[in-house]
Amino acid sequence: MSYSEQMLTKLQEDHDWTNAKKLFALALRHDDDDTLYDLGQQLYGLGFTPQAKRIFEKLLRDHPEEDELRTYLADIAVSAGDNDAAIDLLAAIQPDSPAYVQGLLATADVYQTMGIPEVSEQKLKEAKRLAPDEPVIDFALAELYFTLGRYEEALPYYQRLQDQGVDTMAEVVIGQRLGATLAGMGDYEEAITAYEDLPREALDADTTYQLGMLYLETKQYQQAIKTLTELQQSTPDYAPLYPALARAQAGLNQLTDALATVHIGLGFDEFNSDLLKLGFNYATRVGDEDRAVDFAKKELDQDPDDQDMIISLSNLYVKDGQDDANIALLTQAAAAHELDPQMYWNIAKSYEREEKMDQAKENYLLAYPHFRENTDFLLDLIRFFQSIAARQELLAALKQYLRLVPTDMAMQDLYDDLLDEP
Template sequence: MTYSEQLLDAIQNHDFSQDKILLKKALDNDSPEILSSLAENLTGYGFTNLAKEVYRDLIAKFPQEDLFKVYLAEILLNDGNDDDGLSLLFDVAKTSPAYLDALLVEADYYQTNGFIETARQKLIEASKIAPQEDAIKFGLAELDYLDGQYEEALTLYQDLIERQKTFGEVNLIQRLFQTEAKLGQYEEASQVIKEHTGDILDIDSKYQAGLVMLAVGDYKKAITYLDEVIDQSPDYVNAYPLLAQAYEHEHDNEQVLRSAQAGLAYNELDETLYSMGARAAANLNELDTAEDLLVKGLKTAPDNGDLRLQLSNLYLHEGKNDENIKLWQDLEDEDVEPQAHWNLAVSYARLDQREQAKSEFLLAYPEFQNNVDFLRQMILFFNSEPNSSDVMQQLLERYLKLVPEDEEMQDLYNQL
């Protein structure tokens, strides 16, 4: 057994007492081929400090073997020793057999550090040397995808998938349908998903598949994928709003509510889930649950106007007029939207606080002057207000233009 093999066996057995001694003996006695394999294995096991010693020894013994420089440079760059790593790579001549490997390592380094165009130039240069090399095509595809050049990325991913479904740890099927989706080609993306269902295994791929199927209106498939995501990882919080949305399209209020409540258990800051859950609860006539969700949602997000308005609508439905009025009292006038003024007008009218109701109806009027439901409510209110004939005439004329067949309103107009 070689000293390199003894060292690797000791590492596998978690015996690190002799690693320095065995490494020195390996460097002094083992062949260059065995040492090269040792360095590769040490790198794979994560013992990069030992691997660096081996590569430095090999470089000293065989300075013309540039590949050892490339391997050492890659370790140094991963360790954050950029200057020494890049110096080794730049030392590799264009005529060297290892020049292609050096370009790939450089491209990876520049991409990792956000220098997309520099990385692209390195890969383009590499592609001229080895135009059929899949590692180069994959690198260019990833750069194009990151840079938003989805058409170019799509062509490369389609070519790669003809030979393999994954590259390293990257699921190419996921990349393909994600790229289609980025281009707005959701139908094509969904077709890729349907054709490669068995290849969509990792949780992120399933989430993205659910997102695409939701976009094309295949809600049952979206539910299947999103359920799998949550089964695999219940704290995958982004899946819950999409799942609730899919169930909403299926008119399954019970599942919408259940999805919203489950999602809020993991992320109580999700304002969308409060809204969707409350809407589903209201549809199920579980008004206490709807109110509880909206109150909690507003405590979490007091500036969320949609939640506030949703709660206001619920209060009106429940006849809780005092609560509805209180809901808007602390807001500045400019922060109260027209629908809120309409809701307040109704509550004040029910409480016979007529001056406040009149004011709120007038504030809401510019926004809802073509809304027949609003106009009808406002007409019925002002019909019992003294000295309102001019307002009534204007309101009735506008209303009857929209609903000329309303005999009750026509009779009111005739009486004027």
Template sequence: MNYGEQMIEALQNNLLEEAEGYFLEALEKDQPDELYVLADTLYQLGFLVETKAIYEHLLIDFGHDDELKIGLAEIAIEEDDIDGAMDWLAAINEDSPAYPQALLVSADLYQVQGLYEVSEQKLLLAKEILPEEPILTFALAELYFVMGKYAQAIYNYQELVDTGLNEMSGIFLEHRIGSVYSALGDFDQAIPYLERAESQNETTDLLFELGFTYLQNKEYRRASETLFKLKELDASYTSLYPYLAKSLEEENQLERASEVIREGLRVDQYNPELFYYAANLSLKLNDEEQGEYYYQESLILNPDSETVQLALINLLLKQGRFEEAVTKIEAALENEEADPQFYWNLALAETGLEQYKNATAAYEQAYPHFTGNKDFLREYALFLREEGNLKLVQEVIENYLKLEPSDEEMIGIVEEINGDFN
């Protein structure tokens, strides 16, 4: 047994001091081929300092071995020594057999730094040298996927699949192709790939993606079946619950959808989105008290959510709780960048309280933001007519009729106003 083997045995027995001694002996006395094996083993075990020492020791006698330089570059990358990695890679000449591998490592290095175009150039150059090398094709596909160049990503993934490959670097290629088609919104194309990937390697992430894609493609039954399968496999996969509930809701299974959301809340009681969804389902089930409770819980977790604030205010307006609505709206409007919908809601609440002066002011604040909203314009026109503001009501109705020219009631009001002016 050589010293390197004794070192590994000592490490396995947690005899660190003995392992260090054997390591120093190995550097002095083991044969070069034995040191290569030791370096590979230590690198796999994460002993980067010792691996680096072996590579540098071997370079003294084997300075022509560019794979040692690549190994040192990879260690430098692991140690976040970008300049050091660049130096080692630059030391490899273009005529070296290791040059394509050096290009691949440098491409990874540039990609990590977000320099995608430079990374692409390195990979394309390497592929010119080794056009049939699958690792380079895969690296290009992965880079294009990250860059959002989906057509190029699909082309390269498909090239690998066409050669009979199913998986590379722990990634199932058909899963990737399905993911790219899904990102493109081409769900019909995505689904067959994801289904085949599932048959090869059923994982929680893949089941979620397949279920989500079914949902996006409006295949609600298959979506719910897939997501229920995921729930059975891992009930703690919290992302599944809103999408499973949505697929059930689309099939008008509201009670079951609500039950799924409640299960999700038991798994993740700190998710404001789940509480918000639970509130909306409660309202669809005509349980306003429960809906209000869930809105309040969502706001406790995310008090700045204007979406939830507006939803709760809409519920208060529906129930005629105008004073409470005004209080919440005024608090929201303390934010100078508040959604203009708050002004519209404030106008409704003040009208409900018969505070018409306040309602007028709120409508005036909202008006510039809703000149293209026919519902707002119609409502505002009727309010102005009641208030006797005939000049402004004519302007508002004219804007409204550009959007809804066949509304006979509004046309009649304009004619009536014009008659009054004449």
């Protein structure tokens, strides 16, 4: 038995690193080059890269024409963060070398690692020209374009691999990538078909989630619920499924189920802003306004500047006549940033109902430039100016309203009566 074989036995079976190191030194001195090459490959695969590097460097010194050794050493250099060394090693591989295409692939990987995808693409295209039927090159190009979000360019390479009967490469399921690529292109129905054609064992949690999202996107709510419920049963801590499942249930008006899903999801991700907003929405729709307020407050506790939620909660307070709560909410918001126009309108209503007319007038006027074309706002404004007997302001509000709704005879009569007053 060679020293290399003995070393691997000590490593893999006995887990005896002390004696394995001694046998490694003996292997370097006494084993033939082919045996050492095999040992280097196995150590590299097992993650013993310093030892693999020593073997490949020794073999390269003895056989400088063996460019495949340079590709191994380059990969080890990249793993160590030494991209310059990797590029130098690969640049030494000449076009007439049998390892030239392999070197181009390795060089493309290095440049992609360095964040220079245009050079990576150039190297892969050269490799494709030299070896047009090599599946690994099609895969590398597909993955590059997929990573860059250039889905239309990735698609034909994934399709070519599938046509060649390549189901998996580098632990990537080609059908999964094909589905994700089609989804990225917006071809949702074709993406669904690609996912549905996958064997059961290829439907991991991520893929099942993507399929559920595609059903949701295409408003196939029943299929979305079925798919995402299966994911929930198999992987209940897969947090992203819960907002999607709740949306699918709400799509079928199953609001009680959607609220239950929100609560379960918050058990796994209590700070999920999406779930809190959905919970507010669904609780409001089923009339459970106390629960809606709880959702809103939790969201605002973690994101006090969420203006959409502030407006939604304010709208609820105005609807329910909770004017003190509304004024407190919007006063706090005003201290942090300029209010949204809807907030001026809302706080004006609350001040008016609390008979704080100066504050109400101030905020109605602040809202006016933004809502002068909104007839609902103008009706509120007309009613307010009537209540405080502000004749000139009332005339101006009526004039603006009648410009938008000239057929409202009641308002026209009010306007005419005001004009006739002395």
